[in-house]
Amino acid sequence: MAHVDAPRTMLGKIWDEHEILRHPSGPSLLYIDRDMIHEGSFHAFADLKRRGLKPRRPKQIFGVADHYVPTLGRTSRDAASPAIAHMIDTFDENMEWGGVRHFGLSSRSQGIVHVVAPEQGITLPGLTIVCSDSHTSTQGALGAIAFGIGQSENAHVLATQTLWQLRPKTMRVTIDGTLGQGVTAKDVMLALIARIGAAGAGGHAIEFTGRVVRDMSIEGRLTLCNMSIEAAARFGMVAPDETTFHYVRGRKFAPNEQEWDAAVSHWRQLVSDDDAEFDREVAMDGAGIAPMVTWGTSPEDAISIEGRVPDPDSFESADKRKAAAKSLEYMELSPGTQLSGLKLDKVFIGSCTNSRIEDLRAAASILKGRKATISAIVVPGSTQVKEQAEAEGIAALFREAGFEWRDSGCSMCAAMNGDVVGPGERCASTSNRNFVGRQGPGARTHLVSPAMAAAAAISGCLTDVRRI
Amino acid sequence: MMKAFTRETSTVTIIPGVNCDTDQIIPGRFLKADRAEGYGQFLFHDIRRTDDQALDPSFPLNQPGGDRATILLVEDNFGCGSSREGAVYALVDHGIRALIGPSFGDIFFNNALKNGLVPVRLSAEHCERLAEHLARFPDAEVTVDLAASELILPGNLGHHPIVIDAFARECILQGLDEIEMTFTYLDKIKAFESNRMASHAWLAR
Numbered sequence: 001m002a003h004v005d006a007p008r009t010m011l012g013k014i015w016d017e018h019e020i021l022r023h024p025s026g027p028s029l030l031y032i033d034r035d036m037i038h039e040g041s042f043h044a045f046a047d048l049k050r051r052g053l054k055p056r057r058p059k060q061i062f063g064v065a066d067h068y069v070p071t072l073g074r075t076s077r078d079a080a081s082p083a084i085a086h087m088i089d090t091f092d093e094n095m096e097w098g099g100v101r102h103f104g105l106s107s108r109s110q111g112i113v114h115v116v117a118p119e120q121g122i123t124l125p126g127l128t129i130v131c132s133d134s135h136t137s138t139q140g141a142l143g144a145i146a147f148g149i150g151q152s153e154n155a156h157v158l159a160t161q162t163l164w165q166l167r168p169k170t171m172r173v174t175i176d177g178t179l180g181q182g183v184t185a186k187d188v189m190l191a192l193i194a195r196i197g198a199a200g201a202g203g204h205a206i207e208f209t210g211r212v213v214r215d216m217s218i219e220g221r222l223t224l225c226n227m228s229i230e231a232a233a234r235f236g237m238v239a240p241d242e243t244t245f246h247y248v249r250g251r252k253f254a255p256n257e258q259e260w261d262a263a264v265s266h267w268r269q270l271v272s273d274d275d276a277e278f279d280r281e282v283a284m285d286g287a288g289i290a291p292m293v294t295w296g297t298s299p300e301d302a303i304s305i306e307g308r309v310p311d312p313d314s315f316e317s318a319d320k321r322k323a324a325a326k327s328l329e330y331m332e333l334s335p336g337t338q339l340s341g342l343k344l345d346k347v348f349i350g351s352c353t354n355s356r357i358e359d360l361r362a363a364a365s366i367l368k369g370r371k372a373t374i375s376a377i378v379v380p381g382s383t384q385v386k387e388q389a390e391a392e393g394i395a396a397l398f399r400e401a402g403f404e405w406r407d408s409g410c411s412m413c414a415a416m417n418g419d420v421v422g423p424g425e426r427c428a429s430t431s432n433r434n435f436v437g438r439q440g441p442g443a444r445t446h447l448v449s450p451a452m453a454a455a456a457a458i459s460g461c462l463t464d465v466r467r468i
Numbered sequence: 469m470m471k472a473f474t475r476e477t478s479t480v481t482i483i484p485g486v487n488c489d490t491d492q493i494i495p496g497r498f499l500k501a502d503r504a505e506g507y508g509q510f511l512f513h514d515i516r517r518t519d520d521q522a523l524d525p526s527f528p529l530n531q532p533g534g535d536r537a538t539i540l541l542v543e544d545n546f547g548c549g550s551s552r553e554g555a556v557y558a559l560v561d562h563g564i565r566a567l568i569g570p571s572f573g574d575i576f577f578n579n580a581l582k583n584g585l586v587p588v589r590l591s592a593e594h595c596e597r598l599a600e601h602l603a604r605f606p607d608a609e610v611t612v613d614l615a616a617s618e619l620i621l622p623g624n625l626g627h628h629p630i631v632i633d634a635f636a637r638e639c640i641l642q643g644l645d646e647i648e649m650t651f652t653y654l655d656k657i658k659a660f661e662s663n664r665m666a667s668h669a670w671l672a673r
């Protein structure tokens with residue numbers, strides 16, 4: 001264990017608190033506080049059954065159906081195909097078999113796992129949280145170690161409530177200044193990834209700090225940490241503070257009122273010591289960030305909405321020149337094209353990046369009194385977000401603007417449930433990945449913030465939200 | 469389901485492209501499949517085919533001999549993106565035993581090790597030299613000798629250390645079952661757990 005008196009980072013403190021032992025050959029056996037399960041976990045359950053094992057600590061496991069769920073209707077019969085319905089039914093069966101508490105399709109607590117976990121108080125400061133989904137990094141926004149794992153590791157957690165892990169290096173990303181009007185957490189992340197690259201934080205845990213982050217709501221912090229995996233970071237984290245405690249208090253699986261003060265005083269001690277050293281430092285000026293949009297097929301292919309499609313020859317490395325040329329061919333774009341004004345076919349507002357209430361509010365505020373001119377859908381991140389948006393009148397604003405108002409799930413982010421962008425169609429999307437074929441074979445994705453997506457729906461093309 | 473790995477010698481197929489994400493290795497729509505059906509058929513499904521679903525003759529795996537290699541040479545940040553272990557299943561079920569590249573997505577790297585697929589990190593410069601060599605000598609063979617922690621490149625490209633943490637290396641050399649191994653520490657896990665629950669009763673309510 002690290003010397004207790006030496007200054008430590010938040011990562012170091014939470015890690016030390018969860019280290020059961022360290023193997024002589026390097027990795028720590030980490031205690032895992034909570035594991036989140038979704039439909040894709042059927043491989044892990046098959047593994048357990050083959051071994052004759054059951055989840056060892058079912059109360060620390062939570063299931064939620066999200067990747068395959070229909071967004072028009074709330075039973076597996078509404079699924080896009082029998083094979084997809086089977087995924088949803090298998091999930092319910094596995095949860096029952098394992099004695100795991102779960103929020104199935106018809107539950108009022110259902111939603112995208114990384115939206116639901118903070119909402120239910122499953123995600124809390126100081127915890128280790130895993131889920132067999134790469135965007136588990138989202139949940140580090142509350143001051144936790146949260147990371148995505150594969151199904152073999154998931155089976156390991158279910159069976160032992162532990163994981164063997166090598167401690168990552170640390171990277172501090174400091175975002176100072178203030179964000180300009182129309183600039184959001186999504187734009188900050190796209191700007192960061194454009195700068196350090198899609199492999200830029202490989203092997204590192206990012207801690208986000210600086211005035212912009214301190215001033216940010218939990219929703220915004222969740223967006224930051226969500227996309228840290230797109231920079232290849234192992235974890236994304238934000239130190240817990242008053243904003244965090246206020247957000248967490250009273251949530252279902254959080255400490256109760258009798259336990260509260262002790263929990264908070266412990267959480268306060270978890271922040272990085274002033275003189276703690278990070279392996280890498282990156283600083284950004286919030287004021288210098290514009291609303292961003294991607295032009296290629298990697299999240300690092302992001303530029304200001306005021307920019308033009310770059311010339312592949314302008315990149316330094318031969319690999320990047322090749323990749324950019326291939327991206328432009330797939331995206332059917334030519335160098336020098338102005339991004340603002342680029343015609344679109346679809347708009348998707350949703351995903352664990354940008355489907356929380358604040359995201360929907362931001363999009364709806366742009367739509368007030370206006371009409372979408374292209375096909376546009378909103379998929380709230382959770383059933384609770386959906387109900388809240390309906391109560392606040394936001395759903396009505398979307399509907400009046402001609403948006404489809406759907407039930408919650410991953411939907412068009414990964415196109416596993418049958419909601420797809422058609423071949424050759426161009427979509428402004430609030431999700432996190434513009435990979436080739438991610439939103440459907442041949443689909444072309446431009447990543448943007450919710451406000452930018454709303455602006456795009458109105459004008460039918462990529463649009464600078466500040467000019468609306 | 470770990471297959472032990474000690475040493476593998478094979479020709480090498482080059483998979484081009486930086487940031488080759490797991491959506492390219494296996495598109496999301498195939499992840500519903502039962503593993504028993506074999507995932508090899510889904511490997512690089514969309515990028516190895518043309519729009520009309522025919523195999524694209526220009527994709528390296530589709531070229532003569534391209535399918536024979538059990539070792540792939542890949543570019544920077546291979547396996548980034550989604551945590552889907554299906555990407556590793558597709559490679560393994562296709563018969564791939566090792567990958568060589570400058571860097572790999574972290575979750576993909578771990579998933580590979582759990583399935584006996586060995587990802588070898590090699591500097592971008594050496595990867596480039598290997599690619600150049602293979603362009604001239606497509607039948608050249610590479611050896612991944614995990615037992616000796618050594619990557620043996622053809623021609624005069626030399627021997628290079630394989631850097632994988634000792635723990636994972638040991639597991640993969642012996643084809644060790646990690647869950648069973650961890651169970652040998654169950655007493656320690658339980659002691660730790662009861663301690664943690666004493667101060668965090670709400671964790672398991």
Ligand code: SF4
Binds near residue numbers: 067353432
């Ligand atoms: S919304 Fe998208 S990124 Fe998030 S968990 Fe679902 S599929 Fe993954």
